[in-house]
Each structure stands twice: as C-alpha cells, then as structure tokens.
Amino acid sequence: MNPDDPERIEVDLLLEGVYRRYSYDFRGYARASLRRRLWRRAHEEGAKTLSGLQDRVLHDPAVMDRLLRDLSINVTEMFRDPGFFRIMREKVVPILRTYPYARIWNAGCSTGEETYSLAIVLAEAGLLDRVRIYATDMNDDVLARARQGSFALDKMGRYEENYQRAGGAGDMSRYFSTQDGQATFARSLSQGTVFAQHNLAQDAAFNEFHLIVCRNVMIYFARPLQERVHELFLASLVRFGVVALGHKESIVAPFEDRYDVLDAGEKLYRRKR
Amino acid sequence: MTAYEIVAIGASWGGLHAVGTVLAGLDGSFGASVVVAQHRDGHDDQGLLPELLARRTALRVTEGEDKGPLAPGSVVLAPAGYHLLVEDRSVELSCEDLVQFSRPSIDVLFESVAEEYGERAIGVVLTGANPDGAAGLAAIARRGGHTVVQDPQTAERSEMPRAALAAVTPDAVLPLERIAPHLRRVCAEAA
Ligand SMILES: C[S@@+](CC[C@H](N)C(=O)[O-])C[C@H]1O[C@@H](n2cnc3c(N)ncnc32)[C@H](O)[C@@H]1O
Numbered sequence: 001m002n003p004d005d006p007e008r009i010e011v012d013l014l015l016e017g018v019y020r021r022y023s024y025d026f027r028g029y030a031r032a033s034l035r036r037r038l039w040r041r042a043h044e045e046g047a048k049t050l051s052g053l054q055d056r057v058l059h060d061p062a063v064m065d066r067l068l069r070d071l072s073i074n075v076t077e078m079f080r081d082p083g084f085f086r087i088m089r090e091k092v093v094p095i096l097r098t099y100p101y102a103r104i105w106n107a108g109c110s111t112g113e114e115t116y117s118l119a120i121v122l123a124e125a126g127l128l129d130r131v132r133i134y135a136t137d138m139n140d141d142v143l144a145r146a147r148q149g150s151f152a153l154d155k156m157g158r159y160e161e162n163y164q165r166a167g168g169a170g171d172m173s174r175y176f177s178t179q180d181g182q183a184t185f186a187r188s189l190s191q192g193t194v195f196a197q198h199n200l201a202q203d204a205a206f207n208e209f210h211l212i213v214c215r216n217v218m219i220y221f222a223r224p225l226q227e228r229v230h231e232l233f234l235a236s237l238v239r240f241g242v243v244a245l246g247h248k249e250s251i252v253a254p255f256e257d258r259y260d261v262l263d264a265g266e267k268l269y270r271r272k273r
Numbered sequence: 274m275t276a277y278e279i280v281a282i283g284a285s286w287g288g289l290h291a292v293g294t295v296l297a298g299l300d301g302s303f304g305a306s307v308v309v310a311q312h313r314d315g316h317d318d319q320g321l322l323p324e325l326l327a328r329r330t331a332l333r334v335t336e337g338e339d340k341g342p343l344a345p346g347s348v349v350l351a352p353a354g355y356h357l358l359v360e361d362r363s364v365e366l367s368c369e370d371l372v373q374f375s376r377p378s379i380d381v382l383f384e385s386v387a388e389e390y391g392e393r394a395i396g397v398v399l400t401g402a403n404p405d406g407a408a409g410l411a412a413i414a415r416r417g418g419h420t421v422v423q424d425p426q427t428a429e430r431s432e433m434p435r436a437a438l439a440a441v442t443p444d445a446v447l448p449l450e451r452i453a454p455h456l457r458r459v460c461a462e463a464a
Pocket residue numbers: 072073074075076077080107108109110111114136137138139142198199200201202214215216217220246368
C-alpha cells in the first residue's frame with residue numbers, strides 16, 4: 001500500500017492517538033491483520049471510516065477497552081503444537097536439569113493454557129519445584145483468567161488429545177477437577193508461577209532467564225518491533241539460555257548469529273555466549 | 274495495462290486435486306507470485322500439503338513463514354491454523370478467530386490481497402463445500418483485480434464456486450483444466 005494512501009494515514013494517526021491518549025503502543029504492529037481488526041471495531045462502533053473510529057476512541061475510554069480486546073488476539077490452546085512439547089521434554093528439560101534453579105519467561109501467555117502445559121511438562125520431569133515461571137501478557141483481563149487456571153470443560157477432549165501427542169503419560173485429567181462446566185487445574189501446578197503484566201513493545205527487561213517461551217506473539221509485530229523484542233530477549237537470557245518461538249517464526253536478523261539452532265522444526269534456539 | 278503481480282487461490286473440499294491441477298499448469302516462466310488458502314486441519318496433514326502440491330508443479334512451494342518473502346514464480350501456502358495475509362510484498366500470519374469456520378480463511382487472504390495489490394491481483398475460487406472466498410473475491414473485483422471461478426459443474430463440491438458466483442460476476446468461469454492456461458495468458462498479455 002502506498003504511503004500516501006488515505007487509509008494508511010488514518011491507521012498511523014489512530015495508533016498515534018491511542019498511544020498518546022492511553023499509552024498503549026501499537027505503532028510497531030504488522031499492518032494487515034491490525035487493519036482488519038480496526039475495521040471490525042469501526043463497524044461495531046458504527047464508524048464509517050478509521051478517522052471516525054479515532055474520534056470515538058479518543059473521546060470514550062470504553063471504546064478503547066473494546067479496541068484493546070480486539071487488538072490483543074488471545075487465541076491459544078493447551079499443548080498447542082504437540083510436537084513442540086515433545087521436543088521440550090527431549091531437548092530442553094535436560095538443559096534445565098543442569099541448573100539447581102531455573103527461571104522461565106512465558107511471554108504473551110494469554111489466558112494461561114500454554115503456561116499450564118509447560119508446568120505439566122516440568123512436573124512430569126520432576127522439575128516443577130526447581131523452577132519459577134514468569135508468565136506475562138500486556139492484557140490484564142487474560143492474566144486474571146490465567147491466574148484462575150480454569151478452562152472450559154468442553155475443550156478438554158481436544159487438549160487431552162494434544163497432551164497424548166505431546167508424549168503425555170496417563171490422562172491429563174489427573175491435573176484438574178471439574179465443576180460447572182469448568183476444568184480447574186491443581187494449585188500445585190501454578191504455585192511457582194507469577195502472572196504479571198508486561199508489554200513487549202514498551203517495557204524493559206526485568207530478570208534473567210534460562211528459558212524464554214514466546215510463541216505466536218511476534219507474528220503480530222512488524223520487523224523493527226521484532227528487533228526490539230530480540231534485543232530484550234538477549235538482555236534477559238543467561239549464557240546458553242534457550243528461546244522458543246512459534247512454528248512459523250524465526251530469530252530475525254541481525255540476531256541469528258547470537259544463537260545456535262537447538263531444534264529447527266520446533267524453533268528452539270540456544271544463546272551462544 | 275498493469276501487470277499482474279499476484280494470484281490468490283482459494284479452495285476447500287476437493288482442493289488438493291484442484292489446486293494441484295492449477296499449479297501443474299504453471300511453470301518457472303510464470304511472472305506472478307502465487308498464494309494459496311486451502312482449508313486444512315493441522316492435525317491431519319502435518320506439513321504434508323506443501324509436499325503433495327510440490328510434486329505436481331515446477332514452481333517452488335513453501336508454507337508461509339512470518340514476514341517471509343513473496344516472489345514471482347513461487348507458491349506460498351497458508352499454514353494450518355494460521356490466516357495468511359500479505360503486506361509490503363511479504364507474508365503476515367495471524368491466529369485470530371476462525372472466519373467462515375476456517376483458519377486459514379480464503380476471505381481473509383483475498384481481502385488483504387485486494388488491499389495490497391488492487392488491480393495487480395488475480396483471485397481464483399475453486400471447489401469447496403462452504404461460502405468462504407465469496408466476500409474476498411468481491412473485494413478483489415471491487416479494487417479492479419481479475420477474478421476467476423471454477424465452473425461449479427466441474428467442481429468436486431460446487432457450493433464454494435456457486436457462492437462466489439452469487440457475489441461477483443467474474444471475468445472468467447472455467448473448467449478446472451482451463452484455469453492454468455487462462456492465468457498464463459492473462460499474465461502474459463498484461464506484462
Ligand atoms: C495468539 S496469543 C498467543 C498465546 C500463546 N503464546 C500461544 O501460542 O498459544 C498472543 C498473545 O500476545 C499478547 N500480546 C500482544 N502484543 C503484546 C505485547 N506488546 N506485549 C505482551 N503481550 C502481547 C496478546 O495479548 C495475546 O494474549
């Protein structure tokens with residue numbers, strides 16, 4: 001799309017306005033899917049143009065709340081990409097075992113399904129009491145749900161299937177109790193987990209980690225913002241620490257040289273020095 | 274005349290054969306890049322679809338990678354579980370909600386192709402058992418792109434081409450075997 005395309009200008013101005021008014025920085029996000037979601041919000045608010053949406057967003061915080069929900073895409077599952085968790089057991093668990101105590105950062109954890117999946121893998125490796133998981137997201141609402149550790153019971157069939165493919169031992173149901181259509185995971189799984197707000201586009205490094213899991217989050221970022229996040233990861237990773245990305249993501253230039261590939265298919269990378 | 278830069282193909286039920294047939298008719302001299310949204314279930318085909326399609330064509334077939342390039346004469350396939358979009362001549366992926374019960378969705382791909390390429394885009398709707406792709410093809414038509422629909426009578430499932438025909442009057446309605454020759458000719462004439 002041309003830089004002088006009116007819609008491109010409208011998107012830029014809207015994001016600038018959102019940033020200055022509400023301090024949420026979406027300016028570095030990838031534009032195609034962002035535009036789609038802005039338009040969806042515009043239609044639902046009855047705005048005919050993105051400038052019309054900008055007007056509403058700037059003057060009505062409730063519209064901003066709704067927009068924020070649209071812009072943070074929370075789609076997730078337990079043991080999403082089972083092969084990833086299988087390789088975690090095979091290749092990452094042995095690395096974590098070498099540390100007396102390990103810190104893990106699950107960045108962009110959404111409603112927590114990924115975090116609980118990680119916790120189950122660590123519990124089955126006997127490592128859960130030797131790790132602390134920091135699970136972060138920019139969106140407070142999803143974090144509140146993640147803290148509860150309750151997920152819709154009707155999804156457990158699919159999750160159980162994923163768990164089996166991920167090399168699970170026995171039934172996953174032994175980790176949760178059921179009530180009112182909800183599956184609530186055992187406290188023991190989340191005891192060592194801190195759920196906290198952190199915005200990858202804006203916030204600084206806050207600890208040093210042995211493993212960073214950040215899957216299907218940076219696909220929403222344009223290249224320059226991805227570079228910022230990779231800087232942040234390097235600043236947050238111990239020597240020989242591991243980074244795990246989503247199936248369709250890679251370490252972006254110029255950072256590839258800083259990592260060895262631990263598993264090409266499952267997008268696991270290990271910091272060189 | 275403006276040269277076509279991209280061909281977007283959408284298919285669902287019966288698509289492996291149909292998409293394969295179209296790609297088989299294109300070769301390395303084809304000057305546009307090709308993007309494909311084929312409805313698929315990640316559990317079932319774990320990476321097999323690109324391989325199966327690659328066997329049928331001289332073009333390079335890959336699954337879309339985050340911000341990966343779109344190049345003339347190469348085919349990028351929407352990965353299972355992700356919507357494929359295009360931006361600045363490269364791939365953008367999203368795992369937002371299902372659209373028309375599908376992820377990847379043909380509408381999502383076609384709408385972003387329409388926005389990014391306008392009259393330099395070609396949209397092709399093939400066989401399928403649901404209406405995904407109709408709205409997207411209409412978007413491509415609205416922006417001045419070229420539109421092709423598989424003749425429903427020759428489609429394994431006719432619902433998808435029929436829905437597309439209800440939404441747009443395409444530039445061509447063709448039996449499957451004639452789609453690739455048509456694309457080659459249209460692209461060569463415009464180049
Ligand atoms: C599609 S979900 C991915 C969930 C999980 N990692 C997975 O792969 O299943 C993307 C998450 O990234 C979060 N997110 C988006 N932008 C962010 C940012 N700038 N900082 C932190 N989290 C962000 C969203 O709120 C959302 O919960």
